[in-house]
Amino acid sequence: MALDKDSFITMSDGNRIPVLGFGTYAPEDVPKGQCKAGVKAAIEVGFRHIDGAYLYQNEVEVGEAIREKIADGTVKREEIFCTGKLWVTFHPPELVRQGLEKSLKALQLDYIDLFLIHCPFSLKPGESIIPMDENGKIICHSVDLRATWEAMEACKDAGLVKSIGVSNFNRRQLELILNKPGLKHQPVCNQVECHVYLNQCKMLEFCKSKNIVLVAYQVLGSSRDKWIDQTTPVLLDDPVLLKIGLKYKKSSAQIAVRYILQRDIVVLAKSFTPEHIKQNIQVFDFHLAPEDMQAIDGLNRDMRYLPMKLYAEHPEYPFREEY
Numbered sequence: 001m002a003l004d005k006d007s008f009i010t011m012s013d014g015n016r017i018p019v020l021g022f023g024t025y026a027p028e029d030v031p032k033g034q035c036k037a038g039v040k041a042a043i044e045v046g047f048r049h050i051d052g053a054y055l056y057q058n059e060v061e062v063g064e065a066i067r068e069k070i071a072d073g074t075v076k077r078e079e080i081f082c083t084g085k086l087w088v089t090f091h092p093p094e095l096v097r098q099g100l101e102k103s104l105k106a107l108q109l110d111y112i113d114l115f116l117i118h119c120p121f122s123l124k125p126g127e128s129i130i131p132m133d134e135n136g137k138i139i140c141h142s143v144d145l146r147a148t149w150e151a152m153e154a155c156k157d158a159g160l161v162k163s164i165g166v167s168n169f170n171r172r173q174l175e176l177i178l179n180k181p182g183l184k185h186q187p188v189c190n191q192v193e194c195h196v197y198l199n200q201c202k203m204l205e206f207c208k209s210k211n212i213v214l215v216a217y218q219v220l221g222s223s224r225d226k227w228i229d230q231t232t233p234v235l236l237d238d239p240v241l242l243k244i245g246l247k248y249k250k251s252s253a254q255i256a257v258r259y260i261l262q263r264d265i266v267v268l269a270k271s272f273t274p275e276h277i278k279q280n281i282q283v284f285d286f287h288l289a290p291e292d293m294q295a296i297d298g299l300n301r302d303m304r305y306l307p308m309k310l311y312a313e314h315p316e317y318p319f320r321e322e323y
């Protein structure tokens, strides 16, 4: 079926996830008001899926934007698909619901549509978002991911979230959950870095075989902030994307988004610039021909913008394995 801006994928629990989502992460120095204006602009042009997280420290602004667009009649709550993520300092099962409730309180929402374990590794619980010791090393914590997952299931059963999933999990970590005795709800999705330089074909095949939706972040090549390896190539300057863009009269950003959508992957695209926000949803009036999809497949180099090296020594660091 042809994709349009209201297209969705039905997940394993029967709920629907819109194929195009709006990313809300911005570097620390970006004023939070830009996030609020960005989310409002996104809803105005037709985005219905908003991706947020406790980590981004802007859930107050995301919630205000959503509630203002509901109050002015642009959308109804049930038309918005809002994602939140459990940060790594809330992995002990007794802290999971607390972690979620902090987000709900900041968002001022009664429920969110999708709640993800943000990363498979766990850090010491407490006030600090990234707890470090006096030598500047992260303070790891050991929690069985399956116990965290059971607490996620309880959040769904309590009606605080409609669907539950994971993010940045490798295949082994996904299988750990999938093979858990007594599994009540399987993860509906795995949200991972995925773009033309990291096309995730093996993870995609695995997820499809298990009825797990792949959700792609950094489709536009990331915001290139301090967490990003600055020697990496600028994705939107890629000559192949620019050349294919000329053929379809589209920007490299639109080609990058469309390529991922045509592979049955949900796309997250962040922008707080009104022109870009409009552009990023204008990806449903063209179709990339097989030879162009193939040319873009050829760009893959299994390169991560966000290798999360800070966590590389953690036993549950996900990127040591091939996928």
Ligand SMILES: NC(=O)c1ccc[n+]([C@@H]2O[C@H](COP(=O)([O-])OP(=O)(O)OC[C@H]3O[C@@H](n4cnc5c(N)ncnc54)[C@H](OP(=O)(O)O)[C@@H]3O)[C@@H](O)[C@H]2O)c1
Residues within 6 Å of the ligand: 022, 023, 024, 025, 026, 051, 052, 118, 167, 168, 191, 192, 216, 217, 218, 219, 220, 221, 222, 223, 224, 236, 251, 253, 254, 268, 269, 270, 271, 272, 273, 275, 276, 277, 279, 280, 306
């Ligand atoms: N689960 C995870 O661990 C994880 C990790 C990273 C990201 N995410 C989620 O995924 C979302 C997307 O990832 P991201 O924000 O890192 O990167 P991204 O969406 O790949 O790229 C964002 C950057 O692209 C620019 N941009 C957007 N549209 C453009 C256009 N049409 N033309 C030119 N430049 C454009 C933006 O600048 P302007 O704002 O000026 O347009 C911004 O600098 C995040 O916001 C977050 O919600 C999740």
